[in-house]
Amino acid sequence: MITIYNLSKTYNSNTVLNINGLSIPKGQSFGLVGNNGAGKTTLFSLLLDLINPTTGYIKSNNIAVHECEDWKPFTSAFIDESFLIGYLTAEEYFYFIGELRGVSKKEVDALLATFEDFFHGEILEQKKYLRDMSKGNQKKAGIVATFIGNPKVLILDEPFANLDPTTQFRLKKIIKELTEKRDVTVLISSHDLLHVTEVCERIVVLNKGEVVKDLATSEATLKELEAYFAG
Numbered sequence: 001m002i003t004i005y006n007l008s009k010t011y012n013s014n015t016v017l018n019i020n021g022l023s024i025p026k027g028q029s030f031g032l033v034g035n036n037g038a039g040k041t042t043l044f045s046l047l048l049d050l051i052n053p054t055t056g057y058i059k060s061n062n063i064a065v066h067e068c069e070d071w072k073p074f075t076s077a078f079i080d081e082s083f084l085i086g087y088l089t090a091e092e093y094f095y096f097i098g099e100l101r102g103v104s105k106k107e108v109d110a111l112l113a114t115f116e117d118f119f120h121g122e123i124l125e126q127k128k129y130l131r132d133m134s135k136g137n138q139k140k141a142g143i144v145a146t147f148i149g150n151p152k153v154l155i156l157d158e159p160f161a162n163l164d165p166t167t168q169f170r171l172k173k174i175i176k177e178l179t180e181k182r183d184v185t186v187l188i189s190s191h192d193l194l195h196v197t198e199v200c201e202r203i204v205v206l207n208k209g210e211v212v213k214d215l216a217t218s219e220a221t222l223k224e225l226e227a228y229f230a231g
């Protein structure tokens, strides 16, 4: 589904990402971990064509993402609050995303109804702009917006950060259900090794922009990652 070819990103002679090759098959739940500055957001930004690679390219479903926009209809992402529109309420934002993705208001409402638990009464009917919501609630809105229109590739940068424990638990369940059908390729970055090993079947560790581990998640993975990061 996603293939990376000789990809690198350099800022002022500082190479922050350097991946020779990496393939993420359709339907895989893929976790990306690494210390601050390891290059996780850089990789996601390249995947979304938000920045230009210094060398190489990425193909998503055989489409080179830097060459045309055809990957956008099946790709959804929440990287940070810049993906939101601050002067809209959550409902207005969801309907706006629905319009972009050809999903009617009625269908958006039906989808939102399935996230009632996840929203925990704090997102809908708040008469509040997204910019005035707490960081955690902004994140909830941003994450749920990515589910509108049944994307085939879902990219979530640190989805568990800023969420309360109940919401983290609910999000893990949602992601697991999504990936169980093997239809959606989910890419998640996280600093939370426990969460990421629980929801991802494969974990890649980045260190200074390079892939240093590529693990099929097993019972031993959490311990292996803890040992690695403990140094």
Ligand SMILES: Nc1ncnc2c1ncn2[C@@H]1O[C@H](COP(=O)(O)OP(=O)(O)OP(=O)(O)O)[C@@H](O)[C@H]1O
Binding pocket: 011, 016, 034, 035, 036, 037, 038, 039, 040, 041, 042, 043
């Ligand atoms: N526009 C830029 N100009 C210069 N350096 C940049 C720029 N954007 C990112 N970097 C650098 O690239 C490196 C990788 O950053 P990136 O945000 O991808 O790391 P990360 O793994 O997501 O980190 P974190 O866990 O802290 O979010 C960092 O050293 C960062 O300072």
